[in-house]
Amino acid sequence: MYNNSFFKKILVVASIAFLYSCDKDYNEIGAGLIGENNFNLEKETYDVIAYNQKTGPIQSNNLAVSPLGIFNNPNFGEVTANYGTQLTLVTPISTIGANAYIESVILTIPYFSTLTSSSTTTGNVYRLDSIYGVEKAKMKISIYESGYYMRDADPVGGFQQAQNYFTNQNTEFDNVKVSSRLNDAVDTAQNDAFFFDPAEHVVAVTDSLTNAVTTTRTAPGMQISLNRGYFKTRIIDAVASGKLATNDVFKDYFRGLYFKMEKAAGSAGNLAMLDFKAGKITIKYNEDLASTTGGSPTRVKKTIVMNLTGNCVSLLENNFGSSGLAYNALPNTGNTSEGDEKLYLKGGQGSVAVLSLFNTPGQLEAIRNSGWLINEASLVFHIDAEAMSGSYEPKRIYLYDFNNNRPIVDYYMDLTSNTANLKKAKTVFDGNINVNATSKKGLTYKIRITNQIRNLINVKDSTNVKLGVVVTEDISVFPSHKLRTPNSFITGAPKASVMSPLGTILYGSKSTVPVDKRLKLEIFYTKPN
Structure with a gap:
């Protein structure tokens, strides 16, 4: 058991080092070309399939809070x-x-x-x-x-x-x-x-x-x-x-x-x-x-x-009563083919949102063949302001590798810290709420997945995993907790989400969602003239 654990740790460290070197090479190549004015920054957006997934009873022992x-x-x-x-x-x-x-x-x-x-x-x-x-x-x-x-x-x-x-x-x-x-x-x-x-x-x-x-x-x-x-x-x-x-x-x-x-x-x-x-x-x-x-x-x-x-x-x-009728009526697993109109993120014994990227055949391969250099890739989640008007809003959400219940590479590579409050670290990876300057009510959450997308493009045998999104009590806590009854759709969820008593409602990816609110993958890139 000890040896297995040791080699797993070595593998993780080696993987991160490899990904970091890829990122460093990319930045160095891009920096040189941009300096010679051979590149123009462009933007492309891609559809995302995002749907709700309830956890049911979940492991809740030995939480920090x-x-x-x-x-x-x-x-x-x-x-x-x-x-x-x-x-x-x-x-x-x-x-x-x-x-x-x-x-x-x-x-x-x-x-x-x-x-x-x-x-x-x-x-x-x-x-x-x-x-x-x-x-x-x-x-x-x-x-x-x-x-x-x-x-x-x-x-x-x-x-x-x-x-x-x-x-x-x-x-x-x-x-x-x-x-x-x-x-x-x-x-x-x-x-x-x-x-x-x-x-x-x-x-x-x-x-x-x-x-x-x-x-x-x-x-x-x-x-x-x-x-x-x-x-x-x-x-x-x-x-x-x-x-x-x-x-x-x-x-x-x-x-x-x-x-x-x-x-x-x-x-x-x-x-x-x-x-x-x-x-x-x-x-x-x-x-x-x-x-x-x-x-x-x-x-x-x-x-x-x-x-x-x-x-x-x-x-x-949980006693859903009248205030939780809509949430309680949701199926355990949402619309996996078209996505859901609203994404319900709930802490505790709650729910996550599952995201699937590059669902159109040939889409990812076309990007791989394009020669693009990815400057930034991000997901912007729009808050249903009307639904959340009278609610406490989570200060942060967290995105992770849903297939394997672990952080994505952008989480590991973000070394920004806050010694006074670890909950406020990893500001590049982000996920913090963006609020209206006057009302102080939430507008959006943005999460950067630049290196996740770079790796999908550069490493052709890398897996296009599903991504999970949850509310989080503490961004520095990333281990996963097990479901009491795992199934073919979900086996666990982040521990920091179990710690949180809050929830939020975000606009999803279904075609019926207004375009300006719809969840999209945004990629900013440069390519040779």
Whole structure:
């Protein structure tokens, strides 16, 4: 397995180096000829067949960020995003002192936020990022001990094959949740009237031993008190039996947390993207420390920290209702011969657009024989502005090799970077939304596939693969995730699309689409006079 993986990596690197050399030669040849005024820049457009393809349930485990909440998209219906995760002990525990008493059990998960103002007297003000829906919308959140064991390896595929978990497994987790919900505090903001609060946390804690008061300020995030008695029984009292001695034993004993979201009365809810793996449960407790000299024991403060790491899964429930009727009525696979009028790109358990280039017999061969030097080749997708007028718009879309579920050469060869935000890298490859300067609403997305087309022309045995287009949460994340039920049309989709809660509607390639909106392949080229 290791050797196969090693040679695959070598092959990929060698291929990229070869393609880069072709590109370099092309640029050098073109640069010299253009400098002598022997070339004129011209443009040609080509029809594209583009159609919708739904994914169905898709692998959603171990995502970098995951949605939590309820979001009603005007074009795609309502999605309820729940979550399941294992816990891992920062420090395994094999012994505990006498008379242990828990002071607090706090679950914390940071929100994505931006500091907008700061004051030593009034505190800090933040704006929450990656929130979709009405601000401060109330929801019911219930956090349970999970009874679902998330194994590492697939017993069917063997220990070499990782176990995958999928978007449509919410019922499986819900059916085996353990006992009552853990967030049962009197404060309803921690359960029945929960909302994503942008306020910074200001916590004053009085030490039970010294009565000293300590005040801490932290950026916005989920801070929920969990039932102390439950954790006394399940965690503190389990130390003596060895259940916390190693993480392998612990993860089998305490199988993690299950987050269940429901609507609160009179509220449609909203949804936030969260980095759950940055979350933790902190148990603060006191215990007696035995004297080493035979005297009375000393009362000491201790802490147990459990991170929200290990296996995890984003659990999505779609309710299309009236707002998602058109999308729900779409066939799983669109019109593969003529293309579809509208392309519906939806993240999560959603849909992709499939593109087929050079469908006219002899078209590609004619370009190969033309002597053209390709300066730029691109696909421009026009947004259905009317349909998307009341919707959140994805900031970026991503195009990939649909046949092989991997990036195309233009993705690899774009070395533009953004050290502050990797999501904004690869600006030449593009896919960023272009907006109206006044309304700030989306107009188009443009993706350059110059080297993909060059290779099709230069390397005559190269395959004219189908291309896929999806919404993306992060352009730097390119691996593919598997469908739960693959078929002859589709087997997987980009992981970054599964991470995204958004969708968009683009004009397709069918002949009934107005020419100025229709998806076309645009090629700018030069040729000898």
